[in-house]
Amino acid sequence: MTSAVAANRKPKVIHPLWVRITHWLNALAMIVMIGSGWQIYNASPIFGFTFPRSITLGGWLAGGIMWHFAAMWLLVVNGLVYLTLGIISGRFRRKLFPIRTHELARDIGDALRFRLTHDDLSVYNAVQRLLYLGVILAGVVIVLSGLSIWKPIQLQELTALFGGYESARVVHFLAMAAIAGFLAVHVLLALIVPKSLRAMITGR
Amino acid sequence: MARIRKAVPGVDPKLLVKDAAKLLPDPARRAFLRGGMSLGALAFLAGCDIVDGPSAESALSKISFFNDRVQAWIFGLNRLAPTYPESAITRPFPFNAYYTEDEAPEVEGDTYKLKVGGLVQEKKSWPLSELYALPQEKQITRHVCVEGWSAIGSWTGARLSDFLQRIGADTKAKYVNFICAEGYSTSIDMPTALHPQTQMTFRFADEILPRAYGYPMKIRIPTKLGFKNPKYVTEMYVTNDYPGGYWEDQGYNWFSGL
Numbered sequence: 001m002t003s004a005v006a007a008n009r010k011p012k013v014i015h016p017l018w019v020r021i022t023h024w025l026n027a028l029a030m031i032v033m034i035g036s037g038w039q040i041y042n043a044s045p046i047f048g049f050t051f052p053r054s055i056t057l058g059g060w061l062a063g064g065i066m067w068h069f070a071a072m073w074l075l076v077v078n079g080l081v082y083l084t085l086g087i088i089s090g091r092f093r094r095k096l097f098p099i100r101t102h103e104l105a106r107d108i109g110d111a112l113r114f115r116l117t118h119d120d121l122s123v124y125n126a127v128q129r130l131l132y133l134g135v136i137l138a139g140v141v142i143v144l145s146g147l148s149i150w151k152p153i154q155l156q157e158l159t160a161l162f163g164g165y166e167s168a169r170v171v172h173f174l175a176m177a178a179i180a181g182f183l184a185v186h187v188l189l190a191l192i193v194p195k196s197l198r199a200m201i202t203g204r
Numbered sequence: 205m206a207r208i209r210k211a212v213p214g215v216d217p218k219l220l221v222k223d224a225a226k227l228l229p230d231p232a233r234r235a236f237l238r239g240g241m242s243l244g245a246l247a248f249l250a251g252c253d254i255v256d257g258p259s260a261e262s263a264l265s266k267i268s269f270f271n272d273r274v275q276a277w278i279f280g281l282n283r284l285a286p287t288y289p290e291s292a293i294t295r296p297f298p299f300n301a302y303y304t305e306d307e308a309p310e311v312e313g314d315t316y317k318l319k320v321g322g323l324v325q326e327k328k329s330w331p332l333s334e335l336y337a338l339p340q341e342k343q344i345t346r347h348v349c350v351e352g353w354s355a356i357g358s359w360t361g362a363r364l365s366d367f368l369q370r371i372g373a374d375t376k377a378k379y380v381n382f383i384c385a386e387g388y389s390t391s392i393d394m395p396t397a398l399h400p401q402t403q404m405t406f407r408f409a410d411e412i413l414p415r416a417y418g419y420p421m422k423i424r425i426p427t428k429l430g431f432k433n434p435k436y437v438t439e440m441y442v443t444n445d446y447p448g449g450y451w452e453d454q455g456y457n458w459f460s461g462l
C-alpha cells in the first residue's frame with residue numbers, strides 16, 4: 001500500500017489497513033448481531049420490555065436467528081483477526097496501554113467539562129483507552145456468553161462458568177447493552193471529530 | 205392458526221404468532237430482510253444477486269445449512285445433558301405450541317398405534333401396551349426453547365436407540381422423521397437419535413404423559429431445542445431423504461442442537 005514516495009508525501013498512517021478493514025467489518029457484524037439479537041429477545045423478553053419491531057432485523061424469530069447465526073461467523077472470524085494482529089503488531093500495547101488512574105481522572109474531568117481533545121489522532125487519551133479496552137472485553141464476553149447459550153450441552157463447562165443457561169442469557173444481554181451504549185457515544189464522538197472518522201476510512 | 209395464550213407467567217405468549225407460520229408472506233418482514241441485506245451484502249454475500257428478499261433468504265438458508273454441518277460436527281454422542289434434582293423441576297411446566305392448550309390433539313390411547321416405517325426390518329405398528337413394556341428410565345433435564353426461555357422437566361420413557369435396534373433400523377441411515385397427530389412433523393440426525401438421552405417418552409413427572417405434554421408419546425431430546433421434541437407422535441420413519449419439518453421448512457435451523 002504505502003510506497004516510499006507516498007510515505008514521504010503524505011502524513012503518517014494512523015490506522016493501518018488491517019485496522020480499518022477489521023473495524024468496519026466489525027461495525028457491520030455488530031449492527032447485524034444487535035438488530036437480529038433484539039428480534040430474538042422479543043420472542044421471549046428477559047425484562048419487562050421489547051424492542052420496537054421497526055429497529056429489529058429479520059422480520060420474525062426465524063429470520064432473526066438466521067441473521068444472527070450468519071453474522072456471528074463474520075463477527076468471530078473478523079474479531080479473531082483483529083485481536084491477533086492487535087497483539088502481535090504491538091498496537092494494543094502501544095495505543096491502549098498504559099491506562100493511568102491520574103490521567104483517567106484528568107481526562108474524565110476534561111470530558112465532563114467538554115474540554116477533552118483528540119488533536120493528535122495517533123494517541124488515544126485515557127478515556128478512549130479505557131472505552132476501547134472495555135468494548136474489546138465486552139466483545140469477548142458477548143461471544144463467550146453467546147456460545148454458552150447456543151451450545152449449553154456441548155459447551156456445558158463454559159455455560160457453567162456463566163452460572164448456567166439462564167444467567168448466561170442475562171450476561172449476553174448486558175454485554176449487548178454495554179456495546180450498544182459504547183456505540184452511541186462512539187459514533188457521536190466520531191461525528192464531533194470528523195477528522196478521526198476520515199482517519200478510520202483513509203488511514204490518515 | 206391460533207395465537208398462543210399466556211400459559212405460564214414469564215413465558216411469552218406472542219412468539220408463535222399467526223404470520224410466523226408462513227414463509228415470508230408479510231411485506232414488512234420481506235422489507236426487513238432486504239434492508240438488512242443491502243447492509244450485509246458486502247460482508248458475506250459479495251457477488252451474489254442480493255438485492256431482493258428471496259435471494260437474501262436463500263443466502264441465509266445456505267448459511268443455515270452450513271451451520272447444520274458445523275453442529276453435527278460439534279455434537280458428541282457421549283456428551284450428556286446435565287441432569288437436575290426433582291426440586292429443580294419447573295412447575296407448572298409451560299405448554300407451548302402454535303395452537304392453544306384446548307386445541308391440542310386428543311389421541312385415543314386404546315386405539316393408538318405407533319406406525320414405524322422406512323429403513324427398518326420390522327415394519328409393524330406398536331400399540332401403547334407394547335410400548336409401555338419397553339425398558340424405561342427417567343431423566344430430569346432442561347428444555348430450551350428456540351424463543352430463549354428454558355424450563356426443567358422430568359420425562360420417563362424408553363431409549364430411542366434401544367427401540368431402533370429392536371426394530372432393526374438401519375442406523376447408518378441419515379434421518380429419523382416423526383409425524384404427529386395434528387400434522388406437526390420434525391426430523392433428526394441419526395447420531396442424535398442414538399444419543400443415550402434421546403427418549404420415547406410416556407410419562408411426565410411420573411404421571412402418564414398429560415395431553416398438554418404430548419399424550420400418548422413424545423420424543424424427548426434434551427440435546428435439541430424444544431421444537432425438535434415432537435409431541436403426539438404417531439409415525440416414525442428412518443430415511444436417507446431429508447424430511448425437513450414443520451418449523452424447519454419455515455426457516456428454523458434444522459439441526460438446532462444444544
Ligand code: HEM
Nearest residue numbers: 019026027030121128132135179183186187190196197200
Ligand atoms: C458504525 C459505527 C462506527 C463508527 C462511525 C466508528 C468510528 C470509529 C472511529 C472514527 C474510530 C477512530 C477513533 C479515534 O481516532 O479515536 C474508531 C475506533 C475504534 N472503534 Fe469504532 N466506529 C463504529 C462502530 C464500532 C463498533 C460497533 C465497535 C465495537 C463494538 C467499535 C470499536 C472501535 C475500537 C475498538 C476502536 C479503536 C480501534 C483501534 O485503534 O485498534 N467501533 N471507530
